[in-house]
Amino acid sequence: MIDIKRRSALIVVDMQNDFLPGGALPVAEGDQIIDGINELARKFYNKDKIVIFSQDWHPEGHASFASSHEGKNPGNPIEGVPGIGPVLWPDHCVQNTYGAEINERIEKKYGIAIIQKGTNPNIDSYSAFFENDKKTKTGLTDLLREKRIKNVYVCGLALDYCCFYTAMDAKSEGFNVFFIKNLTKGIDIPVKNIQNSLDSMTSAGIEIIEV
């Protein structure tokens, strides 16, 4: 296990039932990272370290759902709709449903906050920092600054969407960012999206690590 730097936050992204095997938008093997995330979260449960969970939290009929667009299916590309895409998704993480709940095996007691995202019906939010319009803030930056956090560690689901955008925004917000590759799993849509995401993060100065 790595030595975690002081003044660090662990962001556990979207460990929700719909993103796990059996859910509406399952990430293959997503359940295999649960124990490792709990073990790491326990180490962040410390006076100069914090754990924060993010939760995809859509109203019914959200614009990121293929079902909201005439003639479209999940996985179809979508262009020209600001804040949505590059592909459409099945209905998932609808507010107050079982699918939207953070999985019961995740030890939420270690967290100080749950950041909900994707609540605007017309804009998606892959990042836990900003909605996809890159303007609307979730409040996560302010929370981290208030807690005097300098280092952000990212894990959870899915590698090439919500984890990727969360890590990139953490970096652009001025934090040192560590991306925990073995505590995340990807969707890989479109093809090679996982490798491209890892390459983009490395180029941006994010450290890809394993714990």
Ligand SMILES: [Zn+2]
């Ligand atoms: Zn979503």
